[in-house]
Amino acid sequence: MSQTTNIYRTAESVSPKHPDKICDQISDAILDAHLAEDPFARVAVDVSGGHGTVFITGEVTSKATSVNISAIVQRLAGEVELIERLEAQSPEIAQGVDTGGAGDQGIMVGYATSETPELLPLEYVLARRLNQYIFAIWPYDGKTQVTTIDGGVLVIVASFQHASQAELTQLVHEWFAQEPLARQHENGLTIHANPAGDWEVGGFDADAGLTGRKLAVDNYGPRVPLGGGAFSGKDALKVDRSGAYIARTIATDYLKARQANEVYVYLAYAIGYPQPVEATVIIDGVQEQVSGYDLTPEGIIQALDLRKPGFEARARYGHF
Numbered sequence: 001m002s003q004t005t006n007i008y009r010t011a012e013s014v015s016p017k018h019p020d021k022i023c024d025q026i027s028d029a030i031l032d033a034h035l036a037e038d039p040f041a042r043v044a045v046d047v048s049g050g051h052g053t054v055f056i057t058g059e060v061t062s063k064a065t066s067v068n069i070s071a072i073v074q075r076l077a078g079e080v081e082l083i084e085r086l087e088a089q090s091p092e093i094a095q096g097v098d099t100g101g102a103g104d105q106g107i108m109v110g111y112a113t114s115e116t117p118e119l120l121p122l123e124y125v126l127a128r129r130l131n132q133y134i135f136a137i138w139p140y141d142g143k144t145q146v147t148t149i150d151g152g153v154l155v156i157v158a159s160f161q162h163a164s165q166a167e168l169t170q171l172v173h174e175w176f177a178q179e180p181l182a183r184q185h186e187n188g189l190t191i192h193a194n195p196a197g198d199w200e201v202g203g204f205d206a207d208a209g210l211t212g213r214k215l216a217v218d219n220y221g222p223r224v225p226l227g228g229g230a231f232s233g234k235d236a237l238k239v240d241r242s243g244a245y246i247a248r249t250i251a252t253d254y255l256k257a258r259q260a261n262e263v264y265v266y267l268a269y270a271i272g273y274p275q276p277v278e279a280t281v282i283i284d285g286v287q288e289q290v291s292g293y294d295l296t297p298e299g300i301i302q303a304l305d306l307r308k309p310g311f312e313a314r315a316r317y318g319h320f
Contacts, residue, residue: 110247
């Protein structure tokens with residue numbers, strides 16, 4: 001007799017006009033602007049915004065001379081008051097990085113699964129694809145959320161600024177009908193469109209945002225553990241970012257090479273030291289040491305070509 005597993009999975013996605021995502025994009029746009037002039041710039045920029053004001057703080061050591069932060073903020077956040085507090089990188093941090101060491105301690109988790117073409121969790125991919133579908137029509141603040149049982153879609157939540165419940169419900173049905181990965185659960189499909197009611201006020205006018213507050217969206221959804229560090233606004237010497245990127249690369253490499261179903265990669269670093277203190281991979285539940293990769297910060301940067309601009313785009317819909 002077959003056994004029903006009833007494994008629930010839920011993940012969400014937020015649109016590029018969500019307040020937190022606006023802050024992520026501003027942070028990474030500032031990073032891109034510095035890298036365009038100085039590939040060796042050291043950047044760690046955080047942004048907080050809301051209700052007519054954007055506050056930018058952090059550390060930047062760069063030879064770039066024409067970075068226009070005000071123009072970046074205006075492009076992504078509109079006409080707001082700008083408060084800027086940026087300083088050079090701390091010399092105590094710099095002395096560890098100058099010798100090739102990691103810019104901070106930290107833990108990074110990489111992941112890959114065979115259940116989707118993107119090698120990402122199904123519920124995460126569905127939430128993101130739905131968000132992108134709706135955002136193409138309603139390019140405003142919004143969120144989507146998908147709950148599955150054993151891979152079948154049970155519940156969809158969609159909340160978007162300026163869209164009515166009827167319009168959103170229709171869009172979800174249209175997306176579901178043409179989405180190849182979407183399979184309705186045998187218990188049926190429930191759609192919650194703007195469940196708190198239709199809304200017109202969104203973005204920074206409705207809520208505050210902060211760089212790095214959507215970590216599960218930036219990574220793999222809540223199914224996969226988080227290392228803890230945010231990505232946006234950080235140059236690749238910060239292993240929070242570069243270590244997470246190489247961990248994802250290693251996970252996909254092992255998944256394909258071993259024809260595995262699921263791979264986790266764990267890296268951990270100490271500030272000022274180039275080699276990780278942990279580099280392990282779990283392939284379908286069996287752990288071994290990672291081998292065949294240069295996991296120093298410089299080695300990762302070279303392997304993934306991380307000294308050129310292009311990070312703002314990653315801040316919109318997840319980094320993997």
